[in-house]
Amino acid sequence: MISLGLCGAALASLAQAADWKMDPSGSRLEFVATFEKTPVPGVFKEFDTRLRFDPAKPDGGSLDVTIRVTSADMNVADVNKEIGGEDWFDYAGFPRAEFHSTDLRRAGVNRYLARGTLSLKGMRQPVDVPFTWAASADGAVMEGEFAVKRGAFGIGAGEWSKSEVIGADVKVKFSVKLRKSG
Amino acid sequence: MLRNNADSWGAPAKLFHWVMAALIVAQIALGLLAVSWRLSPTKIELFFWHKSMGMLILALLALRLAWRLASPAPVLPADLSAWERAAARSSHALLYLLMIVLPLTGWIVNSASNIPFHIFWTIPLPAIVAPDKATADTFALVHRGLFVLLALLLGLHIGAALRHHLVKRNNVLARMLPWGTP
Numbered sequence: 372m373i374s375l376g377l378c379g380a381a382l383a384s385l386a387q388a389a390d391w392k393m394d395p396s397g398s399r400l401e402f403v404a405t406f407e408k409t410p411v412p413g414v415f416k417e418f419d420t421r422l423r424f425d426p427a428k429p430d431g432g433s434l435d436v437t438i439r440v441t442s443a444d445m446n447v448a449d450v451n452k453e454i455g456g457e458d459w460f461d462y463a464g465f466p467r468a469e470f471h472s473t474d475l476r477r478a479g480v481n482r483y484l485a486r487g488t489l490s491l492k493g494m495r496q497p498v499d500v501p502f503t504w505a506a507s508a509d510g511a512v513m514e515g516e517f518a519v520k521r522g523a524f525g526i527g528a529g530e531w532s533k534s535e536v537i538g539a540d541v542k543v544k545f546s547v548k549l550r551k552s553g
Numbered sequence: 554m555l556r557n558n559a560d561s562w563g564a565p566a567k568l569f570h571w572v573m574a575a576l577i578v579a580q581i582a583l584g585l586l587a588v589s590w591r592l593s594p595t596k597i598e599l600f601f602w603h604k605s606m607g608m609l610i611l612a613l614l615a616l617r618l619a620w621r622l623a624s625p626a627p628v629l630p631a632d633l634s635a636w637e638r639a640a641a642r643s644s645h646a647l648l649y650l651l652m653i654v655l656p657l658t659g660w661i662v663n664s665a666s667n668i669p670f671h672i673f674w675t676i677p678l679p680a681i682v683a684p685d686k687a688t689a690d691t692f693a694l695v696h697r698g699l700f701v702l703l704a705l706l707l708g709l710h711i712g713a714a715l716r717h718h719l720v721k722r723n724n725v726l727a728r729m730l731p732w733g734t735p
């Protein structure tokens with residue numbers, strides 16, 4: 372009886388953390404590189420977010436993002452032609468990137484932190500993703516930004532690893548529209 | 554002596570002439586190196602300096618033209634024939650025109666390519682045309698064609714100056730020399 376009760380309590384607490392699915396049309400994943408100290412923005416047109424999250428009790432939640440790296444668009448034809456190459460994203464070898472976190476915690480009023488691992492171009496690095504949470508009638512929007520070192524993922528290999536021309540830091544910005552999926 | 558008079562150039566006019574001569578020679582070298590370099594951070598650096606210098610030349614030219622209007626050029630030697638006068642006037646007018654149109658067409662190429670750019674890492678350069686690959690390609694060709702015209706005219710300019718000095722034995726070349734006070 373006791374174990375059944377514990378089981379029931381565990382199920383009840385799980386049920387509170389709702390599952391959320393992304394609405395792609397209202398979501399955006401941007402990255403901003405720098406070129407001669409001038410910001411050059413890009414987007415990943417295709418990505419998906421799965422979230423298990425209770426804003427009142429973030430512990431026990433999880434965040435999973437998959438990114439189709441080959442959908443990158445930096446708005447400059449010559450640049451788009453180059454970034455798929457081996458020195459950069461290497462589309463052929465690594466068409467997908469992923470971020471997984473099972474460590475969601477509160478960081479302030481409507482502010483949270485997802486500590487997890489970003490897998491990009493075959494490299495895995497710990498990344499902290501801060502985000503704000505805004506609930507609305509039909510769902511919620513999570514937004515945030517953070518910086519990653521492109522060198523940690525081998526983005527810009529060989530002579531491109533020097534940071535004078537293409538900066539070392541890349542800012543990642545996201546705004547994700549979510550709907551409860553039960 | 555700052556202002557030009559009928560026989561001699563003032564110091565500002567000489568300074569404009571020689572500073573811009575040096576910049577244009579450097580600019581031609583940078584442009585030729587930039588287009589021929591293989592894609593690498595060095596190529597991007599070369600283009601960065603070429604674009605920054607182009608905008609510097611355009612800005613200096615605006616000041617130079619203003620000064621030229623405020624302080625008219627010395628008169629040509631009296632013994633020049635009608636065709637020599639016409640050739641001198643039209644080749645100088647064309648040189649000024651190219652010093653405007655070359656930077657402008659370069660600016661159009663940069664804008665149409667949609668490459669964010671800060672002149673010497675500081676002043677953001679606004680786009681003057683919408684991003685469009687066909688426009689970028691067309692104006693890149695125009696820019697190169699105008700460069701060939703400029704190179705021919707510079708040859709003519711230097712040749713004519715030497716002809717004044719060595720054949721016609723007048724002071725046209727000497728009076729533009731930095732130390733010359735004919």
